[in-house]
Amino acid sequence: MTSSTDWPLWEVFVRSRRGLSHTHAGSLHAPDARMALRNARDLYTRRNEGVSVWVVPSAAITASSPDEKDPFFEPAADKPYRHPTFYEIPEGVKHL
Amino acid sequence: MTRTAALALGDDALVLSHRLGEWAGHAPVLEEEVALANIALDLLGQARTLLSMAGDEDELAYLREERAFTNTQLTEQPNGDFAHTIARQLYFSVYQHLLYAQLAAGNGPFAPLAAKAVKETAYHRDHAEHWTLRLGDGTEESHRRMQHALDALWRYTGELFEPVEGVAVDWAALREDWLTLVGGTLREATLTLPQGPQGDAWTAGAGRQGIHTEPFGRMLAEMQHLHRSHPGASW
Amino acid sequence: MTTTVPHTATPEAVFDAAVAADERIEPRDWMPDAYRATLVRQIAQHAHSEIIGMQPEANWITRAPSLRRKAILMAKVQDEAGHGLYLYSAAETLGVDREELLDKLHSGRQRYSSIFNYPTLTWADVGAIGWLVDGAAITNQVPLCRCSYGPYARAMVRICKEESFHQRQGYELLLALSRGTEAQHAMAQDAVNRWWWPSLMMFGPPDEQSAHSGQSMAWKIKRHSNDELRQRFVDICVPQAESLGLTLPDPALRWNEERGHYDFGPIDWDEFNEVLRGNGPCNAERLAQRRAAHENGAWVRDAATAYAAKHATAHQEDRA
Numbered sequence: 001m002t003s004s005t006d007w008p009l010w011e012v013f014v015r016s017r018r019g020l021s022h023t024h025a026g027s028l029h030a031p032d033a034r035m036a037l038r039n040a041r042d043l044y045t046r047r048n049e050g051v052s053v054w055v056v057p058s059a060a061i062t063a064s065s066p067d068e069k070d071p072f073f074e075p076a077a078d079k080p081y082r083h084p085t086f087y088e089i090p091e092g093v094k095h096l
Numbered sequence: 097m098t099r100t101a102a103l104a105l106g107d108d109a110l111v112l113s114h115r116l117g118e119w120a121g122h123a124p125v126l127e128e129e130v131a132l133a134n135i136a137l138d139l140l141g142q143a144r145t146l147l148s149m150a151g152d153e154d155e156l157a158y159l160r161e162e163r164a165f166t167n168t169q170l171t172e173q174p175n176g177d178f179a180h181t182i183a184r185q186l187y188f189s190v191y192q193h194l195l196y197a198q199l200a201a202g203n204g205p206f207a208p209l210a211a212k213a214v215k216e217t218a219y220h221r222d223h224a225e226h227w228t229l230r231l232g233d234g235t236e237e238s239h240r241r242m243q244h245a246l247d248a249l250w251r252y253t254g255e256l257f258e259p260v261e262g263v264a265v266d267w268a269a270l271r272e273d274w275l276t277l278v279g280g281t282l283r284e285a286t287l288t289l290p291q292g293p294q295g296d297a298w299t300a301g302a303g304r305q306g307i308h309t310e311p312f313g314r315m316l317a318e319m320q321h322l323h324r325s326h327p328g329a330s331w
Numbered sequence: 332m333t334t335t336v337p338h339t340a341t342p343e344a345v346f347d348a349a350v351a352a353d354e355r356i357e358p359r360d361w362m363p364d365a366y367r368a369t370l371v372r373q374i375a376q377h378a379h380s381e382i383i384g385m386q387p388e389a390n391w392i393t394r395a396p397s398l399r400r401k402a403i404l405m406a407k408v409q410d411e412a413g414h415g416l417y418l419y420s421a422a423e424t425l426g427v428d429r430e431e432l433l434d435k436l437h438s439g440r441q442r443y444s445s446i447f448n449y450p451t452l453t454w455a456d457v458g459a460i461g462w463l464v465d466g467a468a469i470t471n472q473v474p475l476c477r478c479s480y481g482p483y484a485r486a487m488v489r490i491c492k493e494e495s496f497h498q499r500q501g502y503e504l505l506l507a508l509s510r511g512t513e514a515q516h517a518m519a520q521d522a523v524n525r526w527w528w529p530s531l532m533m534f535g536p537p538d539e540q541s542a543h544s545g546q547s548m549a550w551k552i553k554r555h556s557n558d559e560l561r562q563r564f565v566d567i568c569v570p571q572a573e574s575l576g577l578t579l580p581d582p583a584l585r586w587n588e589e590r591g592h593y594d595f596g597p598i599d600w601d602e603f604n605e606v607l608r609g610n611g612p613c614n615a616e617r618l619a620q621r622r623a624a625h626e627n628g629a630w631v632r633d634a635a636t637a638y639a640a641k642h643a644t645a646h647q648e649d650r651a
Contacts, residue, residue, distance in 0.1 A: 006636070007632070007635070007636065009423065026420045026421075028416060029127065030127065031230070031635035032635075032643075035127075035230075038131070038223065038226065039127040039130070039131070042127070042130045042134050043127065043413055046130075046409070046410075046413065047493070065359065066360050110398075117392045117393060118393060120385060120405070120409075121385045121386050121408070121620060121624065122623075122627075123624065124624070124627065124628025124629075124631035126382065126412055126416055126419075128628075128631075129385070129412035130409055130412050130413055130416070133405055133409035133412070134409070136405055137402060137405055137406060137409070140398065140401065140402050140405070141402070144402070147398075153398050157398055158396070158397075177627070178628070178631045229638065230634050230635045230638040231631070231634050233638050233641065234633070234635060234637045235630070235634050235637045237630050237634075238631070238633070238634030238637075241630070318394060319393060319394065321394060322394045322395075326396070326512060326514060326515065329396075329511050329512050329514075331396045331399075331400055331504075
């Protein structure tokens with residue numbers, strides 16, 4: 001077996017229309033960034049799904065670990081005062 | 097006049113699309129299955145529009161004899177290895193892109209089609225150029241195969257610049273631009289622009305007159321067989 | 332919205348609670364080894380099926396009888412390559428490499444759907460594959476959109492959305508033949524006769540013999556049993572066949588008022604097992620073609636790798 005197809009893995013992000021952010025669509029293999037971009041265009045926008053594509057080497061992504069889930073995200077859960085629905089405003093007050 | 101031109105351009109697109117369709121299930125890497133099919137589908141779409149300008153698309157595709165097809169011989173050349181397919185793509189897509197760009201800028205009968213197709217062919221060209229770079233400047237083997245393919249197909253390129261009646265473009269400028277672009281890509285890919293004749297009566301280049309190479313007859317036999325076996329049927 | 336599990340819970344308890352609460356498991360979550368192995372096996376088999384499944388239909392691209400049909404068929408075969416890629420991408424989130432999975436396919440250590448070991452003998456087979464084979468696949472796949480493993484479920488959502496045209500084009504193709512000339516009608520009926528039973532086998536062995544079903548259901552990888560899905564498919568197909576003006580090749584097929592379902596005849600599981608074992612009409616050819624494509628492409632992949640190494644820092648597309 002050759003090891004020729006050890007083409008690196010790329011993560012693909014597609015902006016579906018102007019005004020929206022890029023969203024993760026999936027991954028693919030490509031030898032370099034330019035081919036990755038081309039492959040992403042062919043694979044993930046066959047049905048007009050995109051107006052812009054990003055490709056990122058999967059190896060370049062640093063992710064939060066699921067083990068850190070609680071310390072990472074739970075502290076935000078008990079700060080309801082960050083959300084507008086926390087506040088009571090008398091009826092009839094506008095533009096607030 | 098428009099009919100002659102529509103057939104010539106339509107046959108090019110139809111025949112090359114068919115050849116690319118033969119790759120389905122055989123591509124060197126899965127991503128390339130998708131890419132080659134995209135190009136084939138674009139070309140088939142162009143062919144359908146062009147043939148419909150000349151008559152009924154299916155009658156023209158399935159019921160004409162070999163001698164009535166006016167595609168260039170380059171488009172009918174068998175796929176060969178991936179290098180041959182890429183060399184054929186490079187030669188043809190640069191030509192087609194330049195041709196459609198000129199047509200799109202004019203106001204003749206092909207301007208609306210060309211305006212759409214020029215975007216498609218820009219991508220086909222880009223695909224061919226990127227692969228030419230990778231095969232030319234990849235490994236020793238890929239370089240050898242790519243140079244061989246470029247040399248082998250070179251003699252079919254002259255015909256691309258024979259004026260087609262009803263196609264209002266500056267053919268001399270087209271040829272010059274084509275040489276510059278193809279030459280530039282080959283240089284960057286560490287490949288050599290072939291030096292042989294670009295086709296004459298003794299080598300190649302009579303597709304527009306309905307003279308084709310032997311493999312084309314077999315290609316048509318396969319393409320037309322089912323349609324012809326059921327005269328008058330609709331599908 | 333979130334599952335409440337005590338902070339001290341074992342990873343296994345966290346996993347079980349998430350599955351029980353119908354939450355999705357994501358790539359970096361802890362998961363039982365057997366869950367991971369089951370998913371890798373299933374997703375890989377599914378991906379391989381898409382890739383091998385290109386062959387019987389690609390067999391007709393060069394002979395499609397109208398340009399409209401040719402465009403449809405090319406787009407469909409292309410979609411299958413795309414679906415294979417989505418699925419390999421989902422499998423790779425589980426820590427396996429596509430190359431490794433392709434190796435296993437090429438060496439026969441991983442399977443693909445047996446249905447693709449039957450030949451496409453006439454143009455009508457393209458229609459029968461669309462209607463019956465894709466129809467059965469969709470019946471199987473729709474519940475997978477809710478599978479407990481996130482990347483697989485998301486791939487299936489995309490695939491199901493794209494596949495909705497596959498089944499319809501097959502049905503439309505058969506309808507044109509059925510309403511066409513006598514020869515065309517006969518071609519359509521012949522294709523349905525040959526593809527009906529293999530399509531029913533696509534749902535896998537009967538529930539009492541299905542090796543992996545129980546655990547997969549518990550893990551919510553699978554949502555319905557083989558027999559349930561098979562029955563659903565039969566119930567859908569019978570009226571569709573009537574509208575086509577074609578018959579299904581099963582004399583035992585009749586409405587059962589009491590069950591509220593169609594009864595159907597016994598399936599030839601010997602045939603199923605033979606094809607599974609590699610003795611189907613096209614097993615050897617399908618694998619040989621796949622291997623040849625891969626081997627003949629090695630120099631191309633090598634070239635691109637070599638080029639990338641030489642130009643590692645040279646290229647940068649427009650910045651986002």
